[in-house]
Amino acid sequence: MEHLVNSKVKQIELSGIRKFFNLVADYEDVISLTIGQPDFPTPEHVKVAGMKAIDENFTTYTHNAGLIELREAASQFVNKKYGLTYSPNNEIITTVGASQAIDCAFRTILETGSEVILPSPVYPGYEPLIKLAGGTPVYVDTTKTDFKLTAELLAPYITEKTRCIVLPYPSNPTGVTLTDVELSGIADLVRGKDIFVLSDEIYSELVYEGTHHSIAKHIWEQTIVINGLSKSHSMTGWRVGFVFAPEAIAKHLLKVHQYNVSCATSISQKAALEALTIGMDDANAMKHSYQERLDYVYDRLIRMRFDVVKPNGAFYLFPNISQFKQSSFDFALSLVKNAGVALVPGSAFSEYGEGYVRLSYAYSMDQLKIAMDRMENYVTNLS
Template identity: 65%
Template sequence: MEHLLNKNVLDIEISGIRKFFNMVNDIEDLISFTIGQPDFPTPEHVKKAGISAITNDFTSYTHNAGYLELRKAASQFLSIKYGLNYRPENEVIATVGASEAIDITLRTILSEGDEVLLPGPIYPGYEPLIRICGGTPVHIDTRDSDFKLTAEKIKPFLNKRTKCIILPYPSNPTGVSLNQEELKDIATLLKGENIFIIADEIYSELVYTDKHYSIANELRDQTIVINGLSKSHSMTGWRVGFLFAPEYLCKHILKVHQYNVSCISSISQKAAYEALTAGINDAEAMKNEYFERREYVSARLMEMGLQFVKPDGAFYFFVKVPNHLQTTSFDFALNLANKGKVAVVPGSAFSTYGEGYFRLSYACSKEVLQIGLDRIENFLNAKN
């Protein structure tokens, strides 16, 4: 009876990241630079807040959008960190990770035939959700602009079917960010247009150069800001995300969220409150360590003669597969895993514009990075 299923679901596939991870995970003595999982533990005081929630029976349903004190803390966090102001009563929703926030936003704003513009290469989690909604993802090639989706690149793709633009910065897989001037240019282009902007800012606390700036500072009424605690506080398994949007949008997105999950885990909400208040600067120590790793990996890759745009956020390098190898990114990654005992993600997992590259996550210890990079170097030398 499989043929009776929703065609939009039948036509999508499992993420290329997970598919490749599952394919090579059983290789013996493999070092993995694949999954974007912080290697730090959740801060101790945050874990204790979760335990306290259980002990004190904070285990019932909360308001669909999250209990009010949490929404106040999330609103205050954004105000302090990025100068954004959202009313906790009706412009903030706590979601099951940033992933659910993206899903319910797209399901609220998209209709059949709408187009969504997004940079290529890009994290593979957006396109399937767009297609399930009956929308059409339109990738814009950013390979010649240091992986930045600029106003100049966006303009030729705008038409009457354009409903939304996704700005996922800092970027997964490239680690690249957009600065304030670049975002202002995009805002000037889109201001007053019937186009929504989804600003996926899940890596906003992991920016190493300029301070993170959100396009919502420029186009608040058209922007949905998505954030969360998975990367900033190493809370991937707690599944806490946040959606910030003007009230006219939020009230409709909340309906989809309500029928989807009712509310997020009450225990995770208490832990999240602790993270956003007492732990407001918890990401600093992690960011400093990531910065040191970034510098180390950058130096090693340069010594190997590999080409890349140095990331200024997140914890990824997007590296060009050496031309002389004359191979696809998938075959390169598979050979590296089998023969070099290092797993990276083939660039083809991040749209067709990722072909010819591979993503390397440095969310692991310096010792593991050294061993893995030594292996990559040995693998490449053996190929020369």
């Protein structure tokens, strides 16, 4: 019966990140720096709020868009943190993680033949969702601009078919951020055009120098903001995300969301409410630890003579490995077999990621020190 499966589904593949993670899972004594998951537990007070919801039998459906008090908290959070203004009544939707939010957004705004511009290397989760919605991904090579999508770089790729530009900053896999001036330049380029900007800001609370900026401050009416609690509050398994969009767009997003999942988990929503209110600044302690790890790993990579851009957000480094004259897959697999360290091949992040590997430093300092020692021995022997 496989021949009856939707052809769009058959054409997409599993994430290259997960494929490599699964490939090396059976190797012994391997330190895996592959998965972008915080190594901190969910804050205790947030867990207590979730347990309280269970104890009080708060286990029923909620409003399709989520609890109004949670949407109010989300509205206040992004206003205080990033200067964004969204009405909790009709411009915020609580989703099952940021991934579902992105899926709903693409299915709402894309039609067959719509083009979506992606700055590359880029998280591999966008392309399959774009294709399933009938769109076509268009990749822009950012490797010559320190992984930043600039207005000058973007301009030649805009056509009559362009429906959306994805701004995934802070970036997975590079950790790079955009300044407010850089975002303003992109906003000037697309302002007034029939083009949406999907601003994926899931790492917004993990910016190390300065503060996070959103393009929604410049072109609010054209922007769909994606965010959530997975990275900021170490709540990956709770699956709570948010869509922020003008009412004219959000009312259609809500229809897609409603028929997809009805609503986000009631228990998780109660925990999320605690996270966005009492735990508004919970990310600060984690961010401090991440920055220490970033500085340590970056310095070690530089001493190993890797060419690597020092990021300002998220928890990834994306070193260039072209000096070793191997494909990113072959280098990563050899590193596992010969050094006991697992990184993600850059090819998992589109063709423009070839020649790089992604290293997640969302791991303990002890693990990172052992991993760096092993890597240094390995590359020294290669040299």
